[in-house]
Amino acid sequence: MDRRDFIKTGAIAAAATAAAGCGFGAGRDLGNGKSPVAYKPSGKARLRLSWEPYELKLRHTFTVSGSSRTSTPDVQVKLEYDGFTGYGEASMPPYLGHTVESVCAFLQKLDLGQFNDPFRLEEIMDYVCGKAGKLPDGNLSDAPARAAVDIALHDLYGKLLGQPLWRIWGLDPGKAPLTTFTIGIDTPEVMRAKTLEAADRFKILKVKVGRPDDKEMIGAVRSVSSLPIAVDANQGWTDRQQALDEIFWLKDNGVVMVEQPLPKDRPDDSAWLTEHSPLPIFGDESVQALEDVRRARGVFDGVNIKLMKCGGLMEARKMMTYARAEGLKVMLGCMTETSCGISAVSQISPGVDFADLDGNLLIGNDPFEGVTVEDGRITLKDAPGLGLKDPSQDRG
Amino acid sequence: MDRRDFIKTGAIAAAATAAAGCGFGAGRDLGNGKSPVAYKPSGKARLRLSWEPYELKLRHTFTVSGSSRTSTPDVQVKLEYDGFTGYGEASMPPYLGHTVESVCAFLQKLDLGQFNDPFRLEEIMDYVCGKAGKLPDGNLSDAPARAAVDIALHDLYGKLLGQPLWRIWGLDPGKAPLTTFTIGIDTPEVMRAKTLEAADRFKILKVKVGRPDDKEMIGAVRSVSSLPIAVDANQGWTDRQQALDEIFWLKDNGVVMVEQPLPKDRPDDSAWLTEHSPLPIFGDESVQALEDVRRARGVFDGVNIKLMKCGGLMEARKMMTYARAEGLKVMLGCMTETSCGISAVSQISPGVDFADLDGNLLIGNDPFEGVTVEDGRITLKDAPGLGLKDPSQDRG
Numbered sequence: 104m105d106r107r108d109f110i111k112t113g114a115i116a117a118a119a120t121a122a123a124g125c126g127f128g129a130g131r132d133l134g135n136g137k138s139p140v141a142y143k144p145s146g147k148a149r150l151r152l153s154w155e156p157y158e159l160k161l162r163h164t165f166t167v168s169g170s171s172r173t174s175t176p177d178v179q180v181k182l183e184y185d186g187f188t189g190y191g192e193a194s195m196p197p198y199l200g201h202t203v204e205s206v207c208a209f210l211q212k213l214d215l216g217q218f219n220d221p222f223r224l225e226e227i228m229d230y231v232c233g234k235a236g237k238l239p240d241g242n243l244s245d246a247p248a249r250a251a252v253d254i255a256l257h258d259l260y261g262k263l264l265g266q267p268l269w270r271i272w273g274l275d276p277g278k279a280p281l282t283t284f285t286i287g288i289d290t291p292e293v294m295r296a297k298t299l300e301a302a303d304r305f306k307i308l309k310v311k312v313g314r315p316d317d318k319e320m321i322g323a324v325r326s327v328s329s330l331p332i333a334v335d336a337n338q339g340w341t342d343r344q345q346a347l348d349e350i351f352w353l354k355d356n357g358v359v360m361v362e363q364p365l366p367k368d369r370p371d372d373s374a375w376l377t378e379h380s381p382l383p384i385f386g387d388e389s390v391q392a393l394e395d396v397r398r399a400r401g402v403f404d405g406v407n408i409k410l411m412k413c414g415g416l417m418e419a420r421k422m423m424t425y426a427r428a429e430g431l432k433v434m435l436g437c438m439t440e441t442s443c444g445i446s447a448v449s450q451i452s453p454g455v456d457f458a459d460l461d462g463n464l465l466i467g468n469d470p471f472e473g474v475t476v477e478d479g480r481i482t483l484k485d486a487p488g489l490g491l492k493d494p495s496q497d498r499g
Numbered sequence: 500m501d502r503r504d505f506i507k508t509g510a511i512a513a514a515a516t517a518a519a520g521c522g523f524g525a526g527r528d529l530g531n532g533k534s535p536v537a538y539k540p541s542g543k544a545r546l547r548l549s550w551e552p553y554e555l556k557l558r559h560t561f562t563v564s565g566s567s568r569t570s571t572p573d574v575q576v577k578l579e580y581d582g583f584t585g586y587g588e589a590s591m592p593p594y595l596g597h598t599v600e601s602v603c604a605f606l607q608k609l610d611l612g613q614f615n616d617p618f619r620l621e622e623i624m625d626y627v628c629g630k631a632g633k634l635p636d637g638n639l640s641d642a643p644a645r646a647a648v649d650i651a652l653h654d655l656y657g658k659l660l661g662q663p664l665w666r667i668w669g670l671d672p673g674k675a676p677l678t679t680f681t682i683g684i685d686t687p688e689v690m691r692a693k694t695l696e697a698a699d700r701f702k703i704l705k706v707k708v709g710r711p712d713d714k715e716m717i718g719a720v721r722s723v724s725s726l727p728i729a730v731d732a733n734q735g736w737t738d739r740q741q742a743l744d745e746i747f748w749l750k751d752n753g754v755v756m757v758e759q760p761l762p763k764d765r766p767d768d769s770a771w772l773t774e775h776s777p778l779p780i781f782g783d784e785s786v787q788a789l790e791d792v793r794r795a796r797g798v799f800d801g802v803n804i805k806l807m808k809c810g811g812l813m814e815a816r817k818m819m820t821y822a823r824a825e826g827l828k829v830m831l832g833c834m835t836e837t838s839c840g841i842s843a844v845s846q847i848s849p850g851v852d853f854a855d856l857d858g859n860l861l862i863g864n865d866p867f868e869g870v871t872v873e874d875g876r877i878t879l880k881d882a883p884g885l886g887l888k889d890p891s892q893d894r895g
Contacts, residue, residue: 140536141661141883224669225850264660264667265537271660271667273620273813393824417669424820428789454621487537 142263144222148185150215152252154178156203159194159439159466163287172197175439178206178248179470182255184221189259190471190491191447193247194411194438194462201247209234209248221259228253228417235414242392246414253415254447254489261488268416268450269483276483278453280435282460282476283309283333291323302328306479307359309459313339317349325356333457335362338388343372347379354381360457362407362434363387374402385434385457396422396431405432405456410448411440420451437462446473446489449481538659540618544581546611548648550574552599555590555835555862559683568593571835574602574644575866578651580617585655586867586887587843589643590807590834590858597643605630605644617655624649624813631810638788642810649811650843650885657884664812664846665879672879674849676831678856678872679705679729687719698724702875703755705855709735713745721752729853731758734784739768743775750777756853758803758830759783770798781830781853788814792821801828801852806844807836816847833858842869842885845877 159175180191195201212234218227231252235243243249261268269276284305286297301308308328310320313336324332334353340346346364353361360383365373367389377384383404390399390406392413399406406426408419419435426433434457435448445463452458460481463469472492475482484490555571576587591597608630614623627648631639639645657664665672680701682693697704704724706716709732720728730749736742742760749757756779761769763785773780779800786795786802788809795802802822804815815831822829830853831844841859848854856877859865868888871878880886 138536139538139659139661140534142535143881222666222669223671226671260669263535264662265535266660270618273618273656275619275622397824421820421824424817425824428793428817428821485539 139265142265144220144263145185146219148219150218150221150227151183152180152210152213152215152255153183154180154207154210154251156207157192157441157470159441160468161439161465162467163465165287165439165465175466176203177439177441178203178210178251179441179443180210180251180255182215182221182252182259184259184263187259187262189221189255189257189262189488190443191251191253191255191258192441192443193251194440194444195247196438199411201245205245206248206251209245210251213252215252221256221263224256224260224417227256228415232414240391241394243414246391247411249414250410250444253417254410254444257416257447257450258488258491265487267483267485267487267490269453270485272420272451274451274453276453276485279449279481279483280452280455280458281306281479282458282481283307284461284464285309285311285459286324287311288314288320291319294320294323295327298324298328302330304476304479305330307331307333309333309335312336312349312353313364318352321353321356321358329357331359332357333360333362333459334358335387335459336364338363338366340364341366343376346376350376350380350382358382360385360405360434363389370398370402377403380404383432383456385432387436392418393422393425396425396429399426399431400429403431405434407434407436407459409436409438410444411438416447416451419448423451423455432456434458435460439465441466441469442471442473443489443491446471446484446491449474449483450489452481453483535661538661540616540659541581542615544615546614546617546623547579548576548606548609548611548651549579550576550603550606550647552603553588553837553866555837556864557835558861558863561683561835561861571862572599573835573837574599574606574647575837575839576606576647576651578611578617578648578655580655580659583655583658585617585651585653585658585884586839587647587649587651587654588837588839589647590836590840591643592834595807597641601641602644602647605641606647609648611648617652617659620652620656620813623652624811628810636787637790639810642787643807645810646806646840649813650806650840653812653843653846654884654887661883663879663881663883663886665849666881668816668847670847670849672849672881675845675877675879676848676851676854677702677875678854678877679703680857680860681705681707681855682720683707684710684716687715690716690719691723694720694724698726700872700875701726703727703729705729705731705857708732708745708749709760714748717749717752717754725753727755728753729756729758729855730754731783731855732760734759734762736760737762739772742772746772746776746778754778756781756801756830759785766794766798773799776800779828779852781828783832789818789821792818792825792827795822795827796825799827801830803830803832803855804844805832805834806840807834812843812847815844819847819851828852830854831856835861837862837865838867838869839885839887842867842880842887845870845879846885848877849879 157179176195178193182189193206235245284301312334362385385405386403387407433455436459440462442463553575555573572591574589578585589602631641680697708730758781781801782799783803829851832855836858838859
């Protein structure tokens with residue numbers, strides 16, 4: 104047999120261990136409905152971007168160090184192309200400096216109608232990023248607005264491929280992570296009640312620390328639940344030795360990780376704390392986008408990646424690749440968001456070390472259905488793009 | 500209008516600059532044949548791997564520092580699943596230590612029949628990499644065999660999605676690079692003749708240097724062509740100051756980049772040379788896989804990524820992401836390969852700084868048709884997976 108015949112006519116060296124496959128040479132099964140019919144961009148249609156402010160109404164008043172609020176400003180985005188629609192969103196917690204006005208002003212600057220092929224993800228996002236300014240820390244401005252476009256573009260792209268993003272990206276939905284659920288700071292009585300309510304549905308809890316009464320708050324949760332706890336200090340500690348002492352106490356009380364213990368402008372102290380800490384330390388405020396993952400080497404054990412910080416899935420995936428190459432752990436987080444944003448970031452969640460993706464569970468007016476939490480775990484849908492239940496299907 | 504109606508019924512804030520799209524709410528156009536029909540893995544079929552040695556016959560005797568040969572050992576691989584077939588290959592230039600036997604022994608160890616979903620790229624390649632050993636330099640063993648599986652898996656994956664990999668990866672085929680074409684070392688007369696022959700079809704040439712007669716060889720090419728030249732020293736220079744002096748001379752003679760001037764075990768000298776060189780310096784032998792890209796920071800201006808060195812497209816894409824995050828230039832290279840391997844690496848070529856992808860042009864028994872070189876430029880096909888002309892279509 105001529106060796107070239109192997110390629111042309113069939114296998115002669117099938118692995119002994121392989122399951123019997125159908126005979127090579129039979130051709131593809133074109134008759135049973137399984138064969139893909141690919142979408143080809145016509146080149147005639149154009150991208151069309153639209154948006155509207157949408158105020159997220161919180162189920163409960165939300166408190167972080169120094170502020171409380173009952174709603175979060177948000178902008179919902181649609182990206183239409185040739186009869187398909189991708190959804191995206193920008194969420195703007197007020198303490199981060201973005202507003203409905205700043206997001207809409209950025210979106211208004213974009214001329215996406217110049218693009219006739221939504222598969223050109225790199226070219227389109229390069230254009231979008233080119234409309235942003237450079238911040239003093241080296242990152243690009245307008246991350247939530249860029250994230251909104253990026254999310255909608257990826258939803259559209261997945262719909263054109265007819266597949267969920269997690270499948271396109273080669274991931275196993277069975278490896279999607281548990282998500283933490285935040286027990287908001289309140290009186291010990293209320294925190295105990297909230298913990299009991301959450302303990303049925305979640306396998307790991309999160310508590311905000313960095314206040315004088317940290318031990319009382321952790322104690323309240325611990326008094327009614329033995330679930331592991333993640334803590335987020337939001338830069339709230341100032342003395343590194345005191346922080347280390349508290350981390351040892353937290354570890355003794357079932358805490359499993361610590362987010363952003365010290366102010367972001369003190370990387371040397373963060374590096375010292377990471378070196379001495381018995382718990383993994385994750386950077387959050389210190390880690391906005393890819394450039395900060397580079398700076399996280401030797402400073403943190405891991406990074407908390409959020410679409411609203413980094414500008415979307417394209418940048419987030421680069422951050423994950425870079426972080427893993429450096430041996431950094433990866434955590435995914437969110438703002439208060441609808442199921443659109445949460446379903447987007449969940450697409451890259453299989454295999455991450457921690458996930459804090461409860462943002463959609465905290466609002467009372469979520470217009471989407473997307474990923475759910477089942478037995479504490481992020482549960483991805485086998486539906487194209489972000490896997491959102493398309494709200495237009497509800498009409499009539 | 501209730502704000503939620505925006506999402507449910509239509510856009511009210513369409514960008515003024517956007518081209519008019521079709522009305523939102525009309526639903527997807529399911530009747531015009533444009534809608535994708537996605538392939539869903541049945542869960543019943545299994546991956547089936549087979550392979551066969553295939554000796555690549557060189558059109559011309561090939562010479563690098565210290566050796567000549569007329570053929571290259573190669574193993575062709577097929578990965579079948581549910582009536583679809585992905586193609587891959589392992590190419591083993593003899594000086595790299597891999598053999599037909601070592602590749603087949605590695606493939607024989609794999610039980611890919613355990614997998615019933617080819618979309619699980621990460622899980623499958625983690626398994627394949629888990630069968631490799633760790634080399635003293637920190638990289639995994641058996642890169643060509645792993646590359647063969649990775650290439651076949653990606654070809655299969657693209658076919659299941661019905662799209663070329665470059666489209667799935669969001670790239671613009673119009674940004675595919677020029678490829679260099681190597682003018683083999685020979686007598687000045689023969690080199691002049693080869694240069695004249697190549698100068699019609701290519702826009703950039705490559706010459707192997709690191710021999711005593713470098714200037715004569717470059718002079719021969721330059722005497723009949725003003726095309727830019729890339730040079731590859733294959734670690735052939737030993738004195739860094741002499742190397743720098745030669746690089747200045749090369750620059751004056753239209754050379755535009757230098758590959759691996761110094762031995763790979765001398766990173767400090769490479770860093771010194773990179774710092775002082777008027778031409779960009781790329782690491783090749785120094786850069787096998789991702790771990791080496793980390794080590795290339797501050798040592799080289801760029802890295803030469805080859806599938807047969809790094810183990811395939813998955814690793815290559817991580818290397819590109821990491822390299823760009825570090826501001827390193829990216830070059831893609833190859834061994835003597837069929838159009839299977841060359842078409843695979845070409846999928847990630849849009850936007851790279853240099854490409855040296857002439858390996859398939861050097862053999863006389865290429866069983867595939869895939870990417871071509873048009874006017875000196877890599878030209879990607881709009882066909883699923885690697886875009887190979889499926890050899891089974893030639894039967895009968």
